[in-house]
Amino acid sequence: MGQLGDVARRIQASQLSEQAWSPFGWLPLEDTDDRDGSSRLQFDWSDVHVNLIRHLPDEVTRLDGGLRCDVMYRHDTHTQVLMPLNCDCVIAVAPAQVELSKAADLDSVRAFLVRPLESLVLDRGTWHWGPFPLGHEAVRLFNVQGMRYSEDNRCADLGGRNLAVEVLFPPLG
Numbered sequence: 489m490g491q492l493g494d495v496a497r498r499i500q501a502s503q504l505s506e507q508a509w510s511p512f513g514w515l516p517l518e519d520t521d522d523r524d525g526s527s528r529l530q531f532d533w534s535d536v537h538v539n540l541i542r543h544l545p546d547e548v549t550r551l552d553g554g555l556r557c558d559v560m561y562r563h564d565t566h567t568q569v570l571m572p573l574n575c576d577c578v579i580a581v582a583p584a585q586v587e588l589s590k591a592a593d594l595d596s597v598r599a600f601l602v603r604p605l606e607s608l609v610l611d612r613g614t615w616h617w618g619p620f621p622l623g624h625e626a627v628r629l630f631n632v633q634g635m636r637y638s639e640d641n642r643c644a645d646l647g648g649r650n651l652a653v654e655v656l657f658p659p660l661g
Contacts, residue, residue, distance in 0.1 A: 495556070496591050496646075498654040501578045501599040504606055508598070512581040512616075513567070513609040529632070530612055532565040537635035542626045543577070543618060554656040557597075558647030560588060560615040565640045569632035570619060571607035577619035577627045578602065580655050584613025588644035591651060599655040615644060622657055 502508060506515050514527040529536070549556035557580045570579075580599040582588060602608065602619050607630075610616055621627040634640060646652050 495654050496651045497594040497597065498554075498656060499580070499597060499599050501601045501655055501657040504600045504602055504608065509600065509608060511583050512598070512614045513611040516569075516607050516609065527609070529567045529569070529609070531567070531634055533634055533636055533640075535635040536566075536632065538630075538632050540573075541629050541631045543620050543629070544626045545621050545624050548618075548620050551654060553659065554654050555620055556647075557617045557653040557655050558645070560617045560644045560646060562613050562615045562642045562644075563610075563634065563637055563640045564613050564642065566634040566637070567612055568610040568616075568637075569607060569630075570602075570610070571630040572602055572604050572619055573628045573630060574604055575625050575627050576601060576603055576622045578622060578655055578657055579608075579619040580617040580653060581610070582615040584611060584615070586615065588615060588646065588651070589649065594651060594653060597653055599657075601657060617655075 509515055517524045582597045586593045586596045
C-alpha cells in the first residue's frame with residue numbers, strides 16, 4: 489500500500505446503489521418502473537455518440553487492495569452513460585460543484601464497485617476517474633457521451649497538487 493504521505497485520502501469503494509449514486513447522476517431504471525424517463529440525458533452540442541471503450545489495468549497505479557487516483561475529469565456540456573461489459577471495475581466520482589483544488593474537496597470523493605452489465609449515468613460536470621478494472625483484464629465499456637468530448641474534458645491533476653486518492657476495494661475472488 490502506498491505511503492499516506494503521498495496520498496491525501498483513502499476511500500473504500502462501496503456497492504453501487506441508486507441512493508448512493510444520486511449526487512453524481514442516476515442509475516437507469518427498468519422500463520416498467522413508473523420513474524423511468526424522469527431523468528434525461530443532456531447534450532448541449534447535440535453530438536450524442538455511442539461507442540465501446542476500454543481501460544487497461546496498467547493505465548493506473550495498482551496498489552495492494554486498491555488503485556491510485558491521480559487525476560479526475562469532467563464534461564460540462566453532456567451527461568455520460570457507462571456500462572462495463574466483461575469484468576468488475578471501480579469508478580471514483582465527485583460532485584460538479586467541487587473544484588478538487590484543495591484537500592478539503594476530497595471529502596466529497598466517493599468510489600463505487602461496478603459489476604458487468606450494471607449501468608450508470610454521470611450528470612454533466614461530475615468529476616470522474618475510471619471505471620478501471622480490479623483485475624488484470626482490460627474493462628470493456630459501453631459508452632454514450634458527446635462526440636466532441638475531448639473539447640469538453642476538464643482535468644483536475646490531483647497528483648500534481650499532492651491530493652492523490654487511494655481507492656480501496658475488497659479482495660478479488
